[in-house]
Amino acid sequence: MSKNRGLTPQSEDFSAWYNEIVFRADLADHSPVRGSMVIRPYGYALWENIQADLDRAFKDTGHENLYFPLLIPMSFFEREANHVEGFSPELAVVTHAGGKELEEPLAIRPTSETMIGEMYSKWIQSYRDLPLLYNQWANVLRWEMRTRPFLRTTEFLWQEGHTAHADADEAMAETMQMLHVYAEFAEQQAALPVIRGEKTAGERFAGALNTFTIEAMMRDGKALQSGTSHYMGTNFAKAFDITFNDVNNEQAFVHTTSWGLSTRMIGAIIMAHGDDKGLIMPPRLAPHQVVIVPIVRGKDPEANQPVLDAAAELVASLKQQGVRVKLDDREGMSPGWKFNEWEQKGVPLRLEIGPRDLANGTALLANRLAEGKEEVQLDGLAAGIPGRLEDFQQALYERALEFRDRNTMAVSDMAGLQEQVESGFAVAPHCGEPECEQRIQDETKATVRCIPLEGEDATGTACVKCGQPSGYPRQVIFAKAY
């Protein structure tokens, strides 16, 4: 039971709070393999809900799922110069299999552009074969030195979309469409306000011409990149010879995109919504939207049975309303212990029914975003729950948005930038020179999170660091980041 004792407060040590809540809320556990975690049922149920929503959005936008091999010949990585530079230091390599040394070592996929490039070059012959709009849900491996559950693990789960198009415009439209799919998912399902923007050259995906990102603010004011969408131009098409006969019967290279969102999103949900009591789950993704705790004491079946019956009836009514409800009728744990556990796990609504409530035809309703408890009538209770969950979802989003707005500030000099990134996002013009960007990072530990698609006009402004004219149409977002 020790795991239910007090969490380190966020204000004291946010990082310690994060590491504690991941394990105490049963989201994940350490595994015996360095940097790999076990995703436990409560964390995995959250991932399943994320997958279901995203998968629907992918299919609604015309994508199909498929599956590519885990192992990729090492030589494939060398065909795209930036790609090999970006990924080869992180590869895990299979050198032996079936008791023998392999002729060519195989890498465990860190991402699948290369394997997919090879296959697309087989599948695409004519403009009639285009566009190819494919996605896969898969595990990938990147041998990271410093790991943290969900945020950076050697193995992680994700989806990677890979599309091929006849021209640049169509590929860029796809890249932007998928950025918006991610942003809408984050905002509507995860209650996570995000900034949609483009990465600077130094932060692009290895091999991409443009990388777009959604950036969310965590409750310590740091940024978390929560999904990315890349326009590759013809880089991978040239490396893997993906050509097609165009409408004029001329050979041309396809334009490709890729876009990915991973179990990192779970880290975003934890850190953007959680508080000193633990997690707060957005109802649309919550494994349990409502938990019901029947208040029974001792082993007196005559007193307890009516309470358990009422709880069971409530569970049935809620399920009929399409609510994901959990009945906590475990024996040997006090109601207070259970309340604490479900608060820590971030269940949006908790209903408590005891003998006295039942006699009054009422229950107590605790809302994870509010203090105290509300007495509610049992009669008609279930019918009102979906509306309460929607209100909760909206309130959680508003709360995160208000927090982000409060902790985002335009700054005009390096002193202001330095101070602002201690607790939030700083908005300022930047010249766009990689060396200047690096100097800012060296001084402040903050990076350019993105050049936002919408935001402060940068016309006529001067770089916050070097005073040169702004290199971008808009002022950029500086922040420390995970």
Next chain:
Amino acid sequence: MSKNRGLTPQSEDFSAWYNEIVFRADLADHSPVRGSMVIRPYGYALWENIQADLDRAFKDTGHENLYFPLLIPMSFFEREANHVEGFSPELAVVTHAGGKELEEPLAIRPTSETMIGEMYSKWIQSYRDLPLLYNQWANVLRWEMRTRPFLRTTEFLWQEGHTAHADADEAMAETMQMLHVYAEFAEQQAALPVIRGEKTAGERFAGALNTFTIEAMMRDGKALQSGTSHYMGTNFAKAFDITFNDVNNEQAFVHTTSWGLSTRMIGAIIMAHGDDKGLIMPPRLAPHQVVIVPIVRGKDPEANQPVLDAAAELVASLKQQGVRVKLDDREGMSPGWKFNEWEQKGVPLRLEIGPRDLANGTALLANRLAEGKEEVQLDGLAAGIPGRLEDFQQALYERALEFRDRNTMAVSDMAGLQEQVESGFAVAPHCGEPECEQRIQDETKATVRCIPLEGEDATGTACVKCGQPSGYPRQVIFAKAY
């Protein structure tokens, strides 16, 4: 278009037929890595439907999903003697990662009992923690020498359930429950009649006390093991020290089970239902249950538009009925070419609408299990389709069952057995001695597929090979197998 030319007939070369149809029907493609395949969207959509049905059945029986790491320390395999013997020859081994040689090599999971044993020993302390009813959907790798798409590939997708129980009875009940979940899935969703039975000692999972199987008959009379459920006793509990305080506060080992079903099921569906025209998909799992082909010729919009409108209307009505419908309005392909393609892909029902049909208020309906086409009224057509799909599902099952019954025979001597396994299943008593079983295999290439749970009583019978008394309560099934 060459891929739509004639398939090798099943009767001429079943194996060639299989290899051709897998690729021609766009289920899978070869990959550049030996023994690995790419599962293409049409094959993956079938897998998604299999997953959805099974996942619902697992959850209905109280299981939760979670996710364990891909990589397992090599030393873990050595803790269970039979397990290491069974799996170590097939392991793919990561020796280098992040640019360095690893201190301990890591194997890519061939199955996860060992990693899970390690974690369960952390998670289970008391009888209150039991049972643990967990499942994961994952990729696994076994370095097989001879591979065939879906049937035996180095990497494959599956689910592996792993449960831990307080005693043998409960664990055995779980083992049997999951066998029946698989059998009901196969019969009801895949239209695949299966024999439920136990494997002989030599065919058990490496480390199991009992292995149960569902065995299906392919259209060449061979057997395909389509799902297995294992009772491990306390073997893995002892190897990984998974103990708990029982109700009497005494330390005891848990009893574990595991059960798995893989993308092999796709191979079973191909080979149990397909014919010389190609695949036949069971409607409940079919990616497309109905395909609509509008018959338009040339580029006369005035003639074509009403047909396309009627087709679109039909698509909408069918979707409202919950039917998975595909509209094939591709240009540049003749109707005949399309008919051939959808027949090859095994879509249960095809609707054709041309200008003349439309004028008559009719369409043509082709049923993949029947010859010829039926003229049907457009009015009310959609409402009748779900019923027709159910009839198709039932007919497909009956057809497979009738085929299996016709090709299953009791035999009383080795000559009869030898002959019968050339085209089907032979039922005969067996003594149960591994050496005798081996001699039968050497002579006939047939193996004991299982000791069926229900079937011919073996009391007082003598082994078909050696004449010793039957070693099992029932006569066993001999067959050649994939």
